[in-house]
Amino acid sequence: MRIFTVLGILFYSSVIILAGMVLIVFAFNLLQPQDISNLLNYAQSSSNSRIILGLSGLLLILISLSFAQLILGRLQREKTIAFATSSGEVTIALSAVEDLIRRLSGVIPEIKELRPDVIATKKGIIVDLRVVLKKEANIPELTSRLQEVTKTKIQEVLGIEEQITVKIHVAKIITADEKDRKKRDVEKDELTAPFSGYGRA
């Protein structure tokens, strides 16, 4: 796998260097548009060269896709919490932990919206919560409760004893007027059908 990564990096470096060299050659006027035209004409002149060109293109696409999958897989692997059991390894995607925390907005009625961001470090798990609250909420009491609930839920569901830090950022507080206005806007949009009176006598 490591050799494949090295080959992929070399491949991408060569392609980018080649593109850079072509641009420099163009800038210094060493290559004329006519030369490129001749080259393309030559490449398209016989069926053999066209097949080779097509296959090379396909190969390049396949290399790119497999390399992209390798990088994405690695990135995904880094965003997990892992532990080993007697039968194998268990990895939990951090997005799964985020899903779990998002559910907590249903438990605390004063929360209008909850956007979690979970980071796993060597010291433990850091949870960044961005919340939108309703006006009637008591912020110090609510945030403290939310921190406690989040921490307990993660420990309960993941069964981990590592340190969990919960940071809360109150992004917005929605007033009752704002809620009513939004509700009215939605209702208004639903009621007014475009061209509703069109075509009537």
Add this chain to the structure above:
Amino acid sequence: MARKDDSRTDLGLIRIHNNAIAQTASIASLEIEGVKRVGKDIKSNIMEFLGKKGITAIRVETNKNEEVKVEIPLIIKYGFNIPEVSSKVQENVLQALEKMTNLSIKEVNINVQGIESLRDLQAGR
């Protein structure tokens, strides 16, 4: 892809396809309470889009010693303890595969991709 360790009997060869192993693992995983569904990957999404069903995102690998390694992506139901559910899935998959295929299972790795979404709940899936 057919596996290399085809077992020969008096009547001929018996081949177990990797898909058969993956599907067995999928069924065994779903038997455990707390598992919502088997997760997906790019390949299974494309296959589903193309209308080909029954392709799971479960990866099956066999090493040189003919030992099988299974990797299962899972979506867990809300409210269940993930390590507990994962451990039960590992044991059930291990038992099911050993019972059904007589293969030597080296590892059953679980990758918890997510918790059931609200959309899943609303759809009652």
